[in-house]
Amino acid sequence: MKKIRIGVLSTAKIGRTKVIPGMQKAGRCEVAAICSRNEEAARRAAEELNIPKAYGSYEKLLADPDIDAVYIPLPNHLHVEWTLKAMARNKHVLCEKPMGLNDGEVNRVINAMALNPEVKVMEAFMYRLHPQWVETKRLIDEGAIGKPTSIQSFFSYFNADPGNIRNKADMGGGGLMDIGCYQVSLSRFLFDAQPRRVLGWMDRDPEFATDRTFSGMLDFGGRLSAFTCSTQLAPYQRVNVLGEKGRIEIIIPFNAPPDAPTEILLQQDGETRTLTFDACDQYTLQGEAFAEAVLDDKPAPISIMDTFANQHTVDALFKSAETDNWQNC
DSSP states (O other), rough: OOOOEEEEEEEOEEEEIIHHHHHHHTTEEEEEEEHHHHHHHHHHHHHHTOOOOEEHHHHHHHOOOTTEEEEEOOGGHHHHHHHHHHHHHOOEEEOOSOOOOSSSHHHHHHHHHHHHHTSEEEOOOGGGGHHHHHHHHHHHHHHTTSSSEEEEEEEEEEOTTTTTTGGGGTTOHHHHHIIIHHHHHHHHHHHHHHOOOEEEEEEEEEETOSEEEEEEEEEESOOOOEEEEEEEEEEEEEEEESSSSSEEEEESSSSSTTOOOOOEEEETTEEEEEEEEOOOOOHHHHHHHHHHHHTTTTOEEEEESHEEEEEEEEHHHHHHHHHTTTTOO
């Protein structure tokens, strides 16, 4: 079976602990190289993860003719820069979310893709590929809860480490960019639409200047999604989707464990059923989907225009919070 040979730009924790192990279980993925600006760190990671090649610079990995694609888990402010550099070397790109710091940055990727249409670029919103989300979307589209009119979601963790990139404003840190983007994404995904306008509110950390708590409302015209995300609250995540005839609750919507079943609750006609999904690794599913897009020349499941629309909505939420007004999308 032909495989896509993937190089990893950086030894970031999410790559080492979640994405790389997941991709290594994918039948059509081969993690062939990893790099870091610290060559010793790259070698340690390569040994730990049984990766054949280690490089002491991103440029050296991109110059390797045996690498077909790259996975980019760099800090947010470096995503577009290295996506464009990888594309210039004709490497396909799987990039951590958010793709860019604003929709203008994402537009640079769109322009580069127009000039090089054979290169696949995909934002790593892995949650959409998990069976619990596939089933939730199917149930909603088939009318299991009637017309969906309200989504409520919460996503939080506690991290007050001043050295962590999530707490560095100049690197694109903060709650909305790190985890709130999931809540924007799921709202657009389940409603299958772009919001008409948004309203945002944020509380900035006085030391980090990042949004440690962000709440938003997305108005889809008679349908509303309300969310809160935070980098300095007790760890918690939940999604509720309510319709005229029922409700779906996703218990672990984002960090679904790779080694344990997951559950959603389906409420219909006053009764609630639990739907259980076998353990699976959503990062393996993401790797398989990315490899399929590349090897079979299919559209990536997360399109670049979906990425642009999501970032455009995030930008509007920030502007709304800064001006204390509804912001049109």
